[in-house]
Amino acid sequence: MKMIGKMIGWHWRLVWVPFGLLCGVYGVQQAVLVLLSASSKDLFGNGLTELFLRCGQMPLFFVAMFLVAVIAAAAARSSGRAHSLYTVYTLPHSRRNLPVVQFLLCLLLLLLFGAWQLILYAVLYLPVTMVSAGVTAEMVSVALPQGSLLAEFNANPLMQLLLPVSPKGWGGLIAFLGVLSLESACMACCHGIRRVFVSLAALVGAGTASSTLYLWYHLVVYAIKSPGEWLLLAFLAGTAALSAILTLFNAWWSVKRTEAL
Amino acid sequence: MKHSKRNPGLGLLALSIVAVLMFVLGTVGRLWGLQDLRATIQDETGDSRFLEPFSFTAYTLFQAENAVAECTLKEGQLTGKTQAETAMLPSDAQLPDDFRATNLIAVAPEERDTVNASVDFNGDTAFAKARKLWVMRELELPDGTYLRFHLADYQCDTGATVLAYPGGRSGLDWELVSNEYPEEFSAWIHMPTAEWNEKWYIGIGSDSTHYPCGIWRVEKSLTEEEIEALPTDGTVQYGDNTLPVVCETTEYGDIQLFYQPQNLSNILECVPVGQFLGVVYLDTDQSILFDLVDENAKCIQTVTLLEQAGEDPITNCTKTQKADQVCFSLGKTTEGERWIALLRADEQGNLETILLPGDLLQDGNRLAGSTLTQLSEDGQSILFVNQEQAQVQVQHFEWDGQEKCYSLGYRMTVYDLAQKEVLYSGMLDTGVEKYWGRYLGNSNIGFGLAGELLTVNRDCYTIFSQKPQEG
Numbered sequence: 001m002k003m004i005g006k007m008i009g010w011h012w013r014l015v016w017v018p019f020g021l022l023c024g025v026y027g028v029q030q031a032v033l034v035l036l037s038a039s040s041k042d043l044f045g046n047g048l049t050e051l052f053l054r055c056g057q058m059p060l061f062f063v064a065m066f067l068v069a070v071i072a073a074a075a076a077r078s079s080g081r082a083h084s085l086y087t088v089y090t091l092p093h094s095r096r097n098l099p100v101v102q103f104l105l106c107l108l109l110l111l112l113f114g115a116w117q118l119i120l121y122a123v124l125y126l127p128v129t130m131v132s133a134g135v136t137a138e139m140v141s142v143a144l145p146q147g148s149l150l151a152e153f154n155a156n157p158l159m160q161l162l163l164p165v166s167p168k169g170w171g172g173l174i175a176f177l178g179v180l181s182l183e184s185a186c187m188a189c190c191h192g193i194r195r196v197f198v199s200l201a202a203l204v205g206a207g208t209a210s211s212t213l214y215l216w217y218h219l220v221v222y223a224i225k226s227p228g229e230w231l232l233l234a235f236l237a238g239t240a241a242l243s244a245i246l247t248l249f250n251a252w253w254s255v256k257r258t259e260a261l
Numbered sequence: 262m263k264h265s266k267r268n269p270g271l272g273l274l275a276l277s278i279v280a281v282l283m284f285v286l287g288t289v290g291r292l293w294g295l296q297d298l299r300a301t302i303q304d305e306t307g308d309s310r311f312l313e314p315f316s317f318t319a320y321t322l323f324q325a326e327n328a329v330a331e332c333t334l335k336e337g338q339l340t341g342k343t344q345a346e347t348a349m350l351p352s353d354a355q356l357p358d359d360f361r362a363t364n365l366i367a368v369a370p371e372e373r374d375t376v377n378a379s380v381d382f383n384g385d386t387a388f389a390k391a392r393k394l395w396v397m398r399e400l401e402l403p404d405g406t407y408l409r410f411h412l413a414d415y416q417c418d419t420g421a422t423v424l425a426y427p428g429g430r431s432g433l434d435w436e437l438v439s440n441e442y443p444e445e446f447s448a449w450i451h452m453p454t455a456e457w458n459e460k461w462y463i464g465i466g467s468d469s470t471h472y473p474c475g476i477w478r479v480e481k482s483l484t485e486e487e488i489e490a491l492p493t494d495g496t497v498q499y500g501d502n503t504l505p506v507v508c509e510t511t512e513y514g515d516i517q518l519f520y521q522p523q524n525l526s527n528i529l530e531c532v533p534v535g536q537f538l539g540v541v542y543l544d545t546d547q548s549i550l551f552d553l554v555d556e557n558a559k560c561i562q563t564v565t566l567l568e569q570a571g572e573d574p575i576t577n578c579t580k581t582q583k584a585d586q587v588c589f590s591l592g593k594t595t596e597g598e599r600w601i602a603l604l605r606a607d608e609q610g611n612l613e614t615i616l617l618p619g620d621l622l623q624d625g626n627r628l629a630g631s632t633l634t635q636l637s638e639d640g641q642s643i644l645f646v647n648q649e650q651a652q653v654q655v656q657h658f659e660w661d662g663q664e665k666c667y668s669l670g671y672r673m674t675v676y677d678l679a680q681k682e683v684l685y686s687g688m689l690d691t692g693v694e695k696y697w698g699r700y701l702g703n704s705n706i707g708f709g710l711a712g713e714l715l716t717v718n719r720d721c722y723t724i725f726s727q728k729p730q731e732g
Contacts, residue, residue: 009270016272049325108277115280118287140653145695150294153287155325163287165295165345 007101008108011072018071019109023116026064030057034124038131044139047147048128049155052121058158061117062210068113069180069206070199072106073187099185099254106184110177114162121159125149161217172213179209179247186247186254198250205246208239215239298323299341300332300691302673307685311675313337314637315644317582318726320354321691325721330692339689353728360461361401362452366415366437367509368423369393370495376423376435377498387499390420394437395510396446398469402461406482408514413470415446425497425506433497433506453541457533458556462519464528464540475521476531476540476554482514520558522550529576534606535585537561541576549574549591551604553612561610566602567591575599579634584729586636590619590629599629603636603643613640615678622674622683632671633725642684645674646725649688668693671723691723 033055037043043051052058129146136144153159164170183202190198215236300321302309313336321330327348332341368376372393381388398412415421423435442448445468453464461479465472491513493505522542529549530541540552549567552560566589567574575592585605592599599619606612615636619629628634633646649669670693675685 005270009273012270012273108273111280111284112276115283118283142651142653147695148294148297150290150297151326151695153291154294154298154328155323157327159287159291160327160346163284163291165288165292169346 004097004101004104007097008105011101011105012108015071015074015105015109018074019068019112022064022067022071023113026060027116027120029060030055030120031124033057034128035131038128039135041135041139044132044135045144047132047155048121048125048152049147051128052124052156052158061158065110065113065180065210066203066206068109069106069184069202070187072102072109072181073184099189099251102185102188103181106181107177110180118159118162121153121156122149125152157217161213169217172216176209176213179243180206182247182251186250189254198254201246201250205243205250208243208246212236212240212243295326295328295343295345298326298328298330298343298692300330300339300689302339302687302689304685304687306687307675307683309685309687310337311642311685312644312673312687314639314642315635315675317633317635317644317646318354319689319691319723320350320726321693321721321723322348322350323692323721324348332689332691350724354724354726360403360452360454360463362450362454362463363399364412364442364446364448364450365397365399365409365509366394366421366442366446367397368435369395369414370508370510373435373495373508377496380498380500382498382500384500386424386426387497388422388424389435391423391435391437392417392420394421394423397509397512398452400452400463400479400482400514402479402482404482406484406514407488408479408482408516410512410514410516411471411510412465413446413468415443425499427497427499427502427504433504434495434509435497436509453528453531455531455533455538457538462531462538463516464531467527472516473518473521474525474528476519476528476538477516478519480515480517488513520552520554520560522552522560522563529574530578530589532578532587533584534587534604536608537606537610539587539604539606541566541589543570543572543574547571547574549576551602551614553606553610555610562612564604564612564614566614566616567593567600569593577630579631580725580727581635582633582726582729583635588631588634590631592619592629601629601631601634603634605636605640615643617643621676628674641678643676643678645672645676646689647672647674670694693721693723695721 030052034048034051034057037046037051037055043054046054133144133146147155153163161169161173164173183205186198187195187202215232218232298321300319312334316333316335318331318333321332323330326345328343328345329347329350330341330343331351332339368391372391376389376391379389394415394417395411396413396415397409400408402408421441422438424438425433425435427433439448453466455462463477463479465474465477467474491507491511493507494511495506495508496503497506520538520540522540522544524544524546525542526545526547527543528540529543530539532539532541534553536555538554540554542550542552544550546568547570548565549570551564551566553562553564554560570591571593575590575595577590579588579590579601581588581603583605585607587604589602590599591602601615601617601619601621603615603617604612613636617628619627621628627647628645631645631647633644635644637643649672650666651669653665653667669688671689671691673685673687673689674683676682677684
């Protein structure tokens with residue numbers, strides 16, 4: 001365990017710069033797009049939630065999560081920080097440690113990125129509210145009721161996914177993060193052409209996991225007995241199965257082929 | 262080379278702890294925010310203890326939050342609970358399935374040969390002219406079964422256009438084209454209906470010439486499978502092809518006359534009142550009367566609600582949420598004065614009737630359009646719950662100069678019948694007043710699940726429970 005902890009630490013040193021860059025770029029684009037939308041007269045009356053979604057931040061979030069998984073996997077093949085690499089190369093450890101290390105590293109990075117999104121959302125609330133109020137004042141003579149910060153958290157479907165209030169919700173989120181982390185570990189364990197195939201499979205697996213999470217949430221929340229529900233249920237089962245099969249296959253193949261650094 | 266003995270993972274560990282704290286704070290915040298969705302009452306005038314004789318339940322659906330907030334007024338106290346991760350109202354709050362009644366105008370049986378002989382077939386649809394037609398009333402019951410009966414005849418001396426097509430969901434037989442429906446037999450109509458003692462009762466009005474005006478009980482209705490299994494009894498000519506069809510003039514299902522008031526001109530409403538059936542009708546003197554009827558179709562009591570109401574009066578049923586109370590908003594015309602009729606029946610059939618002007622508070626006919634009206638247990642006061650709205654003008658959109666309405670909440674007014682004064686006035690905020698600004702901007706983009714990734718439905722509406730509490 002101590003060795004795994006040390007390796008996670010060293011791998012973190014290898015990836016914290018690109019991870020930080022990703023967080024920075026993601027934060028800046030979100031702030032710019034959301035504030036620009038808030039200043040638009042066409043979108044007046046919309047709160048932080050609507051502006052956040054209209055800028056496409058929800059699908060972007062899932063794309064960024066996958067990039068986090070890719071960054072975490074790159075730690076094992078980093079060619080930078082020679083000192084770190086020398087330390088990592090000379091550490092005595094079992095081959096089996098590598099997938100465990102990568103899995104845990106990715107899980108922690110995903111956790112950090114999720115928390116970063118929560119902080120961004122909370123920080124943007126006040127400036128967006130002020131900009132929106134300014135636009136509204138030019139267009140109507142009455143004060144529009146403003147949603148509180150907690151109301152904006154509750155109204156946002158991404159926040160509902162990231163902050164579930166039921167055990168089922170937490171189970172779904174943990175399963176999603178587990179699948180992404182496993183895919184990242186698979187990418188880290190291979191190199192060369194094999195890595196390309198594993199990465200492609202990881203992309204599909206992660207994509208289906210994201211859609212599974214969202215579809216499941218949609219069906220659980222809405223629970224509508226509609227004529228089209230069977231189609232959604234079949235699609236949900238299909239994406240979940242595809243994600244599970246790809247992830248498990250990737251895991252089996254990668255761990256089996258785990259190569260020493 | 263100097264090696265650093267510091268563990269590089271300490272920074273990651275610290276950040277991870279902060280991240281976990283963020284998630285914990287966020288979840289606590291969400292739970293706190295969900296509790297904020299509960300309804301509140303703001304007292305304005307009078308003492309809130311005057312609310313004690315009344316009780317009601319309301320549900321507010323918050324689409325974006327995926328939450329349903331229930332509020333219940335009982336013994337003067339408002340209590341509530343919020344259910345998260347749901348977008349479905351509980352069953353007693355959902356709008357009940359309507360009794361769907363439509364008019365369908367079809368070629369009379371004696372005219373079929375003439376119509377078939379003069380068909381104009383364009384390869385897809387057959388057209389013809391018909392003078393004699395039957396008005397058929399089709400009913401769809403909430404259990405998914407159907408009835409159809411011959412309501413009246415319709416004569417068009419200039420020849421009405423009828424069409425038929427060999428495929429499609431509307432069927433195969435001749436039918437009047439939709440834009441030639443006469444005003445007196447429009448396709449979509451309101452038909453008085455009531456579910457009482459596990460049977461459905463319908464009110465057939467003066468527009469019927471083949472079934473006497475009155476309250477009819479549904480004895481039999483057919484499923485879709487049974488309708489499709491009906492034998493064909495007519496033909497339609499499509500060019501050189503003759504296709505057998507089930508005529509649109511074929512009746513199915515069965516209704517029996519249950520009750521017919523004396524001096525009846527038209528049936529207006531029928532509603533269950535406790536263990537009785539209340540029948541609201543227009544008599545030959547153009548007065549609106551109310552008959553309390555038992556299960557043997559015997560009239561227990563008759564009350565006059567509005568005299569000289571005219572030929573086509575307005576009667577709207579207002580919710581009371583009490584099984585033994587009914588309330589009607591009455592008027593002679595759509596724009597004119599309104600009256601409120603509140604009736605309560607006990608187990609012996611004794612009827613308590615309260616008639617009030619709609620402009621009771623000198624503020625127009627507002628009370629006549631109440632969301633909920635309820636008589637107190639002791640019969641001394643009435644609670645009115647009305648949605649209040651305001652208007653705002655938006656300056657930006659040149660094409661949209663109309664004012665927009667938005668909800669301010671629900672005003673609760675307790676009125677004393679003896680002293681003829683308002684005892685209490687307050688506002689019930691259910692949450693609908695929080696988000697009206699969302700409807701002022703541009704339209705939503707995206708549709709379906711994909712659209713949900715780019716926008717959010719922030720609809721928020723309150724429904725007062727459909728299920729009446731036991732009186």
